[in-house]
């Protein structure tokens with residue numbers, strides 16, 4: 422049992438790799454860290470392997486763990502989202518006292534976090550849903566952290582989280598996002614953007630491989646070159662590593678040995694569901710989620726392969742280097758759309774739930790530590806610095822300037838991909854989103870006419886205010902309904 426003088430500043434419950442690495446990160450920064458895992462073997466393993474890295478207070482019961490924390494107690498839960506998290510929250514709430522803080526560091530659904538925060542507040546406990554991005558490595562060396570919850574909790578937690586977060590230009594990649602579920606909401610959208618980012622990189626690979634005929638090793642080299650420019654990002658960097666990897670067993674490029682069926686734990690899906698409810702088109706993110714689902718429909722794909730007619734396919738006969746540059750530009754433009762749509766969703770969620778999220782703050786803490794960290798995020802910070810009320814990120818001066826140099830390549834790449842029968846769902850949907858945004862007239866007028874014809878749902882007129890209905894089954898005269 423701890424004595425008052427050596428109580429822990431912070432505690433971590435759940436010592437799988439992420440939890441252990443986060444605990445180690447706190448210890449490396451000079452904090453005394455309480456650690457607990459339901460099965461004590463993991464606690465013992467952490468102490469055996471890393472106990473000498475700092476001041477740890479291991480416990481084998483939740484009661485001892487709580488007793489080893491200084492007041493107000495702060496415990497970060499790093500267990501699987503869902504029932505396991507609920508169970509630990511209940512145990513901590515029971516063992517803790519008024520004003521103590523429970524932090525859920527997993528990928529919980531933001532609506533669960535809103536509910537839990539209310540429940541915990543009624544019991545005198547503070548509840549913080551914190552998105553933690555950067556994977557196992559990030560947890561150890563510096564993640565991006567997106568805590569929601571009461572402002573009062575942030576006052577206590579902030580300095581601790583700032584001490585372990587990634588730092589970019591002297592600024593820790595953590596900030597108080599907003600009340601209750603705000604933190605988990607933005608982490609969810611971060612993951613949705615991540616899905617789109619990963620998909621467009623995959624589509625670029627597909628084109629360089631199967632249109633331009635580059636080998637994985639050559640594409641790895643191309644990605645390394647791209648990583649030296651505006652596309653500099655963690656995802657481009659690691660993809661170059663993946664493509665350079667040779668499978669020890671077969672001597673083949675590892676990429677050719679990996680089954681082309683993408684998994685997904687659910688945060689991308691949640692992003693799209695939330696966007697549908699908010700009425701925000703996140704077409705790039707949505708196509709990325711569906712692309713993962715389609716890739717995993719192996720039985721259906723096998724039934725279709727060699728059966729669905731391909732039609733007359735072209736062969737690639739263009740200039741390879743020019744095409745590679747076109748693909749780079751199409752990737753960059755599609756990335757703009759994914760981020761613009763993600764930030765639209767975040768602003769819509771902030772308005773819907775009263776979170777008052779500052780998009781500039783988000784872009785700032787996403788510059789480092791998280792999976793979507795990229796040089797490009799500095800541009801988003803500058804964009805929202807210049808105009809926090811931007812109707813769309815795409816309308817910021819930098820993005821407009823870039824787009825004028827990207828758009829022709831974007832169109833050429835999609836024409837080439839289509840003529841070769843190569844699927845580029847996010848490249849193509851992002852261009853259609855872009856063209857829809859800039860269009861003078863959209864086919865929605867036809868939809869309004871159809872809706873009025875079969876359901877008398879009325880339509881607006883371009884030349885005068887009000888709602889109108891045509892008497893389709895009568896004399897087809899128009900009546901004004903409001």
Ligand code: 6PG
Nearest residue numbers: 554555556612685686687688792
């Ligand atoms: C992060 C990652 C992480 C993600 C897992 C699984 O920000 O560190 O986004 O939180 O949940 O890597 O992601 P999938 O949904 O792709 O399975």
